[in-house]
Amino acid sequence: MAIPTTPTDQQLVAQLREGNAAAYTQLFDRFQPTLYVYARKITKDKDEAADIVQEVFLYLWDKRDSIEFDHNILAYLYSAVRYKFFNLLDKKKVRLDYADSLKKYMQEGSPETDNLLREREMLRLIEEQISLLPPKLKLIYELSRKANMSTAHIAELLDVSEKTVQNQVSLAVKQLKMKLGALQLTGLFLSAEALAELMKKL
Structure with a gap:
């Protein structure tokens, strides 16, 4: 049986788990544009979107031998982008809360x-x-x-x-x-x- 010239997502994932860098590159090329558009929609910031997608793919490579896909690879990557996005929001909130507390302390000169x-x-x-x-x-x-x-x-x-x-x-x-x-x-x-x-x- 002839081997398909274009590997399926499942084949690339299997090769990725074995540490195949070429498979990782193909997955990146296949899904990065779609994920970037999605990240742009939810962040409304091109730099933050690019950073999130990059972090997702770095994580994918770092954890390639232990990640379990309950759904297809694209669904997993969408979820990973959302997770990174909410982490970013939480970090921003912490920074804002700290700034507000510091401002309050400076104005009142007393602890919270x-x-x-x-x-x-x-x-x-x-x-x-x-x-x-x-x-x-x-x-x-x-x-x-x-x-x-x-x-x-x-x-x-x-x-x-x-x-x-x-x-x-x-x-x-x-x-x-x-x-x-x-x-x-x-x-x-x-x-x-x-x-x-x-x-x-x-």
């Missing part, structure tokens, strides 16, 4: 209040609850709230209706608010004002 520390702990716990949302619900919520994407943009990106996006975001917010109320009962008591502000952030 106990209530602010409790609010930060509550936010940390909320992030944990976000991570426990069903995958698609979590993705839509994070694209809406963390990436600040419009309903239309998310619908186009995920190939669903805008109504579906709206319903999913509403469902996620409802679930998180219920969790927030439950967390408040664990001993992380905030003022009514602080609790109201947290609700606005969902």
Whole structure:
């Protein structure tokens, strides 16, 4: 039986696991343009998009002998791009939170209040609850709230209706608010004002 002149994705992945650099190059050439377009859509920044895609392929090579593909290679790479994107958002948020805290300290000349520390702990716990949302619900919520994407943009990106996006975001917010109320009962008591502000952030 003649060997196909163009190897399939599965054949390239098998060769990649064996450390075949040529297979890795072919995978890069095959999928990099598509992943870059996708990364540009979600980051809206060409440099960040290029960095994310590069990191994904570097990781693919570094972990080539241990990565397990539950789906096809392209689906895996799409997920990896999303993961890197949300990591980037989290890092930006940390930098902004640190800058805000430093500014507050410089203006007031005093350490953060106990209530602010409790609010930060509550936010940390909320992030944990976000991570426990069903995958698609979590993705839509994070694209809406963390990436600040419009309903239309998310619908186009995920190939669903805008109504579906709206319903999913509403469902996620409802679930998180219920969790927030439950967390408040664990001993992380905030003022009514602080609790109201947290609700606005969902």
